[in-house]
Amino acid sequence: MKSLGSIRRSFAPWADPKSVPFIAVKNVTKRFGDFVxxxxxxxxxYPREFFALLGxxxxxxxxxxxxxxxxxxxxxxxxxLDGQSLAGIPPYKRPVNMMFQSYALFPHMTVENxxxxxxxxxxxxxxxxxxxxDQMLKLVKLDKFAKRKPHQLSGGQRQRVAxxxxxxxxxxxxxxxxxxGALDKKLREETQFELMDLQQELGLTFVVVTHDQEEAMTMAxxxxxxxHGKVVQVATPPEIYEAPNSRFVADFIxxxxxxxxxxxxxxxxxxxxxxxxxxxxxVASAELPAVGANAGFAVRPEKIRVGRDRPACAxxxxxxxxxxxxxxxxxxxVFHVKLKDGKVIKASSLNAVRAVExxxxxxxxxxxxxxxxxxxxxxx
Amino acid sequence: MQRWSRFNIASIVLGFAFLYLPIVLLVVFSxxxxxxxxxxxxxxxxxxxxLFHNQALLDAAxxxxxxxxxxxxxxxxLGTLAALAMTRYTRFRGRMLFSGxxxxxxxxxxxxxxxxxxxxFVAIGFDRGFWTLTLAHITFTMCFVAVVVQSxxxxxxxxxxxxxxxxxxTPVATFLQVTLPVIAPAVFSGWVLAFTLSLDDLVISxxxxxxxxxxxxxxxxxxxxxxxxxxxxxxxxxxxxxxxIGVLIASVVSRSREIQRVKDEQAAFAH
Numbered sequence: 001m002k003s004l005g006s007i008r009r010s011f012a013p014w015a016d017p018k019s020v021p022f023i024a025v026k027n028v029t030k031r032f033g034d035f036v037x038x039x040x041x042x043x044x045x046y047p048r049e050f051f052a053l054l055g056x057x058x059x060x061x062x063x064x065x066x067x068x069x070x071x072x073x074x075x076x077x078x079x080x081l082d083g084q085s086l087a088g089i090p091p092y093k094r095p096v097n098m099m100f101q102s103y104a105l106f107p108h109m110t111v112e113n114x115x116x117x118x119x120x121x122x123x124x125x126x127x128x129x130x131x132x133x134d135q136m137l138k139l140v141k142l143d144k145f146a147k148r149k150p151h152q153l154s155g156g157q158r159q160r161v162a163x164x165x166x167x168x169x170x171x172x173x174x175x176x177x178x179x180x181g182a183l184d185k186k187l188r189e190e191t192q193f194e195l196m197d198l199q200q201e202l203g204l205t206f207v208v209v210t211h212d213q214e215e216a217m218t219m220a221x222x223x224x225x226x227x228h229g230k231v232v233q234v235a236t237p238p239e240i241y242e243a244p245n246s247r248f249v250a251d252f253i254x255x256x257x258x259x260x261x262x263x264x265x266x267x268x269x270x271x272x273x274x275x276x277x278x279x280x281x282x283v284a285s286a287e288l289p290a291v292g293a294n295a296g297f298a299v300r301p302e303k304i305r306v307g308r309d310r311p312a313c314a315x316x317x318x319x320x321x322x323x324x325x326x327x328x329x330x331x332x333x334v335f336h337v338k339l340k341d342g343k344v345i346k347a348s349s350l351n352a353v354r355a356v357e358x359x360x361x362x363x364x365x366x367x368x369x370x371x372x373x374x375x376x377x378x379x380x
Numbered sequence: 381m382q383r384w385s386r387f388n389i390a391s392i393v394l395g396f397a398f399l400y401l402p403i404v405l406l407v408v409f410s411x412x413x414x415x416x417x418x419x420x421x422x423x424x425x426x427x428x429x430x431l432f433h434n435q436a437l438l439d440a441a442x443x444x445x446x447x448x449x450x451x452x453x454x455x456x457x458l459g460t461l462a463a464l465a466m467t468r469y470t471r472f473r474g475r476m477l478f479s480g481x482x483x484x485x486x487x488x489x490x491x492x493x494x495x496x497x498x499x500x501f502v503a504i505g506f507d508r509g510f511w512t513l514t515l516a517h518i519t520f521t522m523c524f525v526a527v528v529v530q531s532x533x534x535x536x537x538x539x540x541x542x543x544x545x546x547x548x549x550t551p552v553a554t555f556l557q558v559t560l561p562v563i564a565p566a567v568f569s570g571w572v573l574a575f576t577l578s579l580d581d582l583v584i585s586x587x588x589x590x591x592x593x594x595x596x597x598x599x600x601x602x603x604x605x606x607x608x609x610x611x612x613x614x615x616x617x618x619x620x621x622x623x624x625i626g627v628l629i630a631s632v633v634s635r636s637r638e639i640q641r642v643k644d645e646q647a648a649f650a651h
Contacts, residue, residue, distance in 0.1 A: 071542055091545040104543035108561045117557075118547030152644040169547065 011221060012236075013046035020083075022047040022205055023068070023173065028077035030063050030229075037063040039229035040077070050199050050206045052220035054213060056252075060229040061209045065175050068207065069098045082172060092121075097171035101178040103162035105150040111161050112137070112146040118169045136164040139198070156187050163195075167202070174199075176208040180215060192218045213253050217241070225249050241300075247378050250298040257304070257345040258378065259297045263289050271377050273297050277341045279319045284373045299375030304347035304368050306335050306360060311369040318369035321345070323362055335360070337368055403620060410613035417608050427614040437615060440599035443510065444579060447595065451517035452575035458518070459525025459574070460567055466526075467533040485523045493520055494587030501588065508590030516588040517578040524577060525570035532566030572630070576623070 013019040021044035030038040038060040045051045053061040066072045067079060070091035079086045086094060097118070106114050112133050119129045137143045140160035150158055159182070166174055179195065180188045196219050199206050210216050216223045217237040224234045225248075233245045244250035247258065261275035266288040273281045273295050281297045289295050305311070311318045324344055325336035334348045347368055360366060410428075414421030431437065466479050485493060497516045498508075506512055540562070544554040560567070582597040589595065594602075596619075600612055 069542075069546055071545075091542070092548045092550055096546075098543070098546045100539050100543055102537060102539050104537065104539035106540055106544070106558055106562075117544065117549070121548035121553065149644075151641060152647065165543075165547070 011048070013049070014044065014222060019046055021045060022049070022082055023207070024080040025064070026078050026080065028064070028067065028074045028079060030060070030067060030072060031075045036229050038067070038074075041229065041231055043224060043231060043234065045205065045207060047205055048203055050196065050219055050221045051208070052216035052223045053207065053209045053226060054211070054216040054223050055226035056211060059226040061226050062177060063229075064226075065098070065177055065207065065209045068173070069096060069175055070094050095171055096173040096175055097166040097169055098175040098177065099162050099166040099179055101181055103150075103158050103182075105158060105161055105165070107150055109149070110146065111142060111148050111150070111153070114150070114161055115165045115168050117165065122169070132168060136168050139167070140164045155182055155184075156191070159183060159191065163198075167198075167204075170202075171204070173205045173207060176206060178210055179208060181210075181212075188215070195219060217253075225252060227252075243376055244298065244378075247296060247298070250376070250378060255301050255346055255348075256298050257301065257347075259299075259343075261295065261297070263291050263293050263295050266291055270372065271295075273377070277319060277339050277343050280316055281375075282316045282372055283375060283377055285377045287377070287379075289377065289379050293379070296378035297375055298378055299370055301334065301346040301348040302332075302350075303374035304345070304370050306337065306347045306349060306366050306368055308360070308364070308366055311367055313369055314367070317372065317374075318367055320365065320367055323360060323364050323366055326360075326362060335366075337366060339368075406613050407617045407620065410610060410617040412610050412613075415610065417610060417613065427610040428618075431611055431614050431618075434611065436594075437596070437599055437611075440594050440596045443513075443593055444596040447510070447514050447517055447593075448575045448578040451514050451521060451578045452571050454514075454518045455522035455574045456525050456567060456571045459522040459570055460529045460563075462522070462526040463529035463533055467530055467536075482523055482526050485520055486527070490520075490581075490583035491587075494584040497584070498587040508588060508593075510589075510593040513585060513589040513593050513595070516584050517581065520581075520584060521574035521577050524573050525567075528570040528573060529563065529566050532563050536563065572626070 023043075023045040025041060025043040025045075028038055028041050029036065041060070041064065053064060055061045063072060067074055068081075068086075070086065070089060070093075073088075081094075081096070106117065109117070115133045115136050116129050119132060124132070133146075134143070137146055140163055142157060142160055142164065145153060145157060145161075150161065153161065159179070163179070176195075180191050183191060192215060195206075208216070208219065217240075220237060222234060222236055223240050225232045225240065227248055233240060233249045235243070235245075240249060240253055244253065244256075250256045250258065259273070259275040259277055259281060261273040261281070263271060264274045264280065265272045269284055269286065271283055271285045271288060273283070275281055275297065283297060306323075319339050321337040321339040323335055324338040327334040327336075330351070332348050332350050334346060336344050336346060338344050345368065409417055409420075411423050411425065412420055413424040413426070462482060466475070466482070469475070494516070497512075497519065500506075501508055501512050536559075540558055541554050544558045545551070549557060580597055581595075582601060585595050585598055589598065596615070600615060603609065603612055
């Protein structure tokens with residue numbers, strides 16, 4: 001399969017069979033009574049990787065993070081960190097630190113004492129603690145706030161104290177539980193890039209739990225999409241987006257149109273699917289499903305063209321419909337097109353030209369079309 | 381500004397009169413010149429002077445304070461531990477029974493508590509005196525401490541304890557450096573409550589104390605049986621004064637803290 005690109009071109013240890021995972025989660029199951037929070041899950045995370053666990057609430061992502069931190073013990077299976085099994089090791093003896101969703105700052109301590117807390121537990125000499133605290137305060141740009149208490153800080157500042165505190169001990173792995181969840185949108189976007197820079201600068205392994213796909217896509221080297229205690233797909237953000245391995249992932253990440261149908265031919269790297277919407281899709285695919293099998297075709301809205309003229313590729317990869325709704329977002333316009341069979345699909349187009357004469361309007365008859373490599377075949 | 385209706389004014393006046401008229405009378409008559417408590421014969425502080433020459437009363441006060449300090453402190457330790465156990469280990473066997481048993485002494489008639497303790501002390505041959513009195517006070521005040529501390533622990537954000545452990549603090553270090561300082565105000569109010577309850581207990585003390593361990597409420601009660609003297613009024617006025625000052629300080633401190641906190645938060649979000 002052609003590479004779909006990655007965030008850092010040179011950084012892809014998961015693709016190299018010789019690289020050794022830094023964190024290996026091996027067949028881990030966690031039950032709470034009858035409820036299975038994490039179900040026979042295996043994962044490899046590599047040194048210096050920014051790894052995201054993405055899923056809806058209750059998918060087991062937080063439980064997995066808490067098992068890495070040591071707050072929960074796996075019911076079965078084991079977790080190996082840097083060649084050592086973590087079984088039975090309490091949280092206070094693990095070389096990992098965690099940044100909590102609620103920040104969990106100590107309310108009765110000043111900012112500098114919060115940051116120094118972990119260092120004091122290790123019995124570090126006082127002068128060294130002061131130096132390290134100073135360095136951490138500068139790193140998160142809070143040097144002026146050293147003597148403040150948490151309630152004297154804004155939400156963004158508290159978040160940075162929590163980050164500084166969890167980094168102060170220079171852990172091998174930093175676990176982040178919804179690190180940006182409590183920040184407003186603008187601050188969140190800024191902080192995403194700050195976190196990425198910080199991770200690069202310090203050369204640490206980050207494992208972040210989030211339900212926000214944009215956050216995961218922006219920051220992570222690889223994303224594990226989780227559902228019902230299992231990992232559905234682990235891949236780089238472009239792979240997750242452009243080549244989802246299942247209906248669940250296609251639907252969970254971004255917007256998608258899925259056409260159901262049956263495979264009418266398969267061979268030579270292309271698959272043809274006769275869709276229930278009355279047209280045939282021809283798609284480039286490395287995996288070839290059996291002829292006659294049920295299959296779906298997933299295509300992202302921005303890969304669909306909308307036009308008044310009959311496209312050259314018709315009747316393949318093209319269908320007629322009428323404009324049902326138009327959402328103008330400024331940078332792009334989202335069209336909802338109702339096909340002949342009543343199915344409404346989403347298509348978006350970039351508003352690259354400023355003043356369009358005679359733009360496409362409501363209730364107009366249009367053609368939608370897309371290229372052979374615009375989408376993927378879903379076998380389930 | 382809200383408007384006061386006549387009905388509201390009347391309710392407030394009546395309510396406060398009901399609560400405080402007896403106390404006001406007591407305070408006024410403690411400054412009475414006459415030996416007769418109900419006849420006003422001019423202002424005098426002689427009963428206060430006489431009070432400090434009444435050795436029996438002073439001894440009783442000293443016993444009361446010692447019992448209060450020891451029992452409140454021990455009850456606070458035990459009550460806090462019980463509260464921790466009940467909020468932390470929510471799934472142990474017999475938890476319902478245990479928590480019910482913690483609350484029961486709050487509503488148990490004091491006569492029963494006192495009598496049962498008396499029977500126990502007699503049964504095990506424990507001579508009644510200062511220590512039986514203190515033990516009894518520990519027993520009935522620790523439930524109050526447990527209730528006060530437990531209500532604080534219910535709103536306690538446990539992630540700060542996890543954060544402490546995550547940063548390398550052992551469970552003991554976590555408790556001493558994080559949990560205890562954060563719940564300290566509740567533990568302190570529990571202590572104050574226990575001390576106050578111990579200070580003014582009469583029924584349980586009567587059952588469990590012995591010779592040489594008479595508390596102030598017991599002494600006052602026995603003297604009143606021989607007739608109320610203005611001296612007793614003076615003792616009570618001093619007690620009321622101490623309690624009032626304590627309440628005042630506590631509320632002023634918590635109020636100014638609250639104001640400071642609101643100010644700090646506004647300052648934090650201003651920039």
